[in-house]
Amino acid sequence: MNYINEHLGIGKAGNLFVILSFVFALVASISYFLASRDNEEAASWKRIARISFRIHGLSVAGIVGTLFVMLYSHYFEYEYVWHHSSKDMPMRYILSCFWEGQEGSFLLWTFWHVVIGLILQRTAKTFEAPVMATISLVQAFLASMLLGIFVFEHRIGSNPFTVLLRNQPDFANIPLFQNPHYLDKLDGRGLNPLLQNYWMTIHPPTLFLGFALTVVPFAYAIAGLWKKQYNEWIKPALPWAFLGVAILGIGILMGGAWAYEALSFGGFWAWDPVENASLVPWLTLVGTAHLMIINKNNGQSLLAAFFLAVLTFVLILYSTFLTRSGILGESSVHAFTDLGMSGQLLIYLFFFLILGVYLIIKNWKYFPRQSQEEGIWSREFWMFVGAVVLLVSSFQIMFYTSMPVWNKLFDLHKAPAKDVIAFYNNWQLPFAFITTLLIAVGQYLKYKHTGLVEFLKKIAISFILSFALTIWVIYMLNFDKQYYSILLFSSIFAAISNANYMVMVLKGKIKKAGASVAHVGFALVMLGVLLSTSKKDVISRNTSTKSVSALGEKFSDDDNILLTKGDTLPMGKYMVTYTGKCAEGINIKFDVDYFLRDASGNLKKEFTLSPLVQTNPRMGNVAEPDTRHFPTFDVYTHVTYADLEKIKEEKNENKDEYDVEKIKSLKRGDTIFSSNAIIIFDSISTNVDRQKNKIEENDIAIVAHLRAIAVSKKYDATPIYVIHSNMVLPIPFELEPLGLLFTFRKINPSNGEIEISLQEKKSNTKDFIVMQAMIFPYINILWIGAIIMALGTFLAIVERIRK
């Protein structure tokens, strides 16, 4: 079949770039390897290697450019373009489409490595050859993830340029492809609605840059071991390690901010496996960087520094494996699929793990040893302890998160606990406590030995201030969780002590204050997390006049509140009214007004929040929250259930009329539902007041006893079945308070089954939403702390580069 207007040339060009990128990464890696030797040919190999890496870089740029052109021009004949974009998508989301798919995100990662590699080519000097050899090898592996070729029936990688939509096995027999002009009518699937926001444009590149930066300490560590320069690699690698700390940290916090702003799970951190998989390497990277500082200043902790540098990079590969292999399937809310590359990722992971471990073991005995052991009152001892605590914390997180892996390996069927958040929080609390405590005292400790009296004098003022502030906070906030109070103290202590250090010891010299500022920022992040999470108040918790669960086991108190249009209900300190919904593009917004009582007792409208539901018939509807930010707290709301039909109100309907009949057959004990009550059929009897109901002596009259249970009350309904002169003339029962009309239509005498018709007043089916609302106190401390932490880290990096 000759298809019209397909753009096959560009796919071939893209594929060529992919092959070139792989080949030249390999060539660069081999050339740099040969350039690392200490012989005469090394110099010429280095030249070849440099050129090869640059050609590799150009090829990567070519891949990126080609993919962009294809996305921009809507070449839906390519499966990747069809899968991740559509004609009506605004161009600002084109970046998001680029890395929405696995191939695109591998490409993003590869791209960052190219940038890093090109910089290192200029700055690494004597370390250039071994470091670049390692990085080029990593690049070769990453480039292979894009190859999409078959070797012995195994596919290596997945190539966005060689997979045409019509060749995809799932779509082989679709009628659309019998038409040679299919391209004229084809539109793409489009971007997942959850990803159509600015976060998708900034979060992945930041996060992937963070991932990419972990390769630098790793490559330097490998280089140091390989060339037997056990200490010299630390100084050049140190700024890179901290750059990784800053960027990866920002990337992770961005993810948290995105979840908080756009997802309806109600928070910024869910200990979700994908979140954990990024956090753990960050923790070990922080450990690595601090151990590197110790070694640079004091020569200690070399083995630990090597170990953590290798571990951090391997953990990044492991996290890639976890998130892309589909193994997390049921335990994570991030939906992933196995593109069949998990085997490749595992090979990749084990290769570098074994390489690193082998080199460490082989060289360990040659490490320069320190003559004395580190004193217990020394900075290096406690920083070492800190790194160890971070390592153990990472282990706990990783072990639990890897449950699906253990399940697969040992054929277990373990599922995560119902309340994983509490589980992780309880475990991580002591680690966070120790870490913040160490941050508080660390800078006051001297290398080798600190005089105890001197130390206590310097730290006393911070300690006393922090203690007092902690007591004050506990009192003011009614902070009743004793277990968490220790973290409250240690974070406040860390913040005040580092601020004090900046003022008293550094005498306000900003240039040297990088570490102190970063530590203050981190302490504030911990404080913000602690306060907003432990004092989170779910104001939409069922606060109706009676406890719903008292009505029976079928009911439950929970976090949701039902708001009927026009009614005003109390929620926390506010009174809220749901005023209506309206459609804006693909979003349906639900407007809720928030009122407070003023001094004279009148309700004054404070603000309106409009959580929305984004409709997407292909991907499913998604609820997005709306949050009101105040300086000392946030009001966060989202819709958990809404009827999305009937957006336009029928204005002229008589709301007092009864709607159509719903007919139900009931046995004794059966239950039917109206929109506002549960109705139970208890019994029938012949005990009827004939006079009151004007029933004659000869008529047959049977009454059905129904019980209607609504939110706060119970009612009895007694419709009557009458046979008069061989005609069935039921006497309906009108239950006014609930707007229900019951008619007893039929009875089957043999089995006691009856037929009841139920009619509701039209006003019963008033529009409503089910909503959740939470107050997050002092959450702004978290975001401010994050910014301060980033600033401090960058300050420290700049200072180190200058030295």
Next chain:
Amino acid sequence: MKKVHIIIIIIIAVAIGAIFTTLNNTSTYADFGEAAKEPGNEFHVVGKRDKDKEMVYNPKVDANLFSFYMTDNNGVECKVVLHKNKPQDFEHSEQIVLIGKMKMPEKEFQASDILMKCPSKYNDGKPQASK
């Protein structure tokens, strides 16, 4: 003993503690049959919504009560009572994971939480002609 060795021993002790509490803080994946054998225990049950059977959600009565029928991965069907709101887009779910306990003798699964896998962005939808 060298201080470093003490530290390492402490690490190992804590790590063992982490492993131990991990194993004690897990639920188990099971099907309806297994859950029925241990009615008081919490399980995770994976399955698909039964499209032919009714779903009941009356938020005006109780916004946190939703019942439906699910078939587990062994083909066994069971009525499920979820003590939460009806998830948005429940009809589109491909796979459901329920967390809860089986109630006997009524053979109803009382679920306290639900995880849904909606059409995966990688699997769903066939190419269609645009209008």
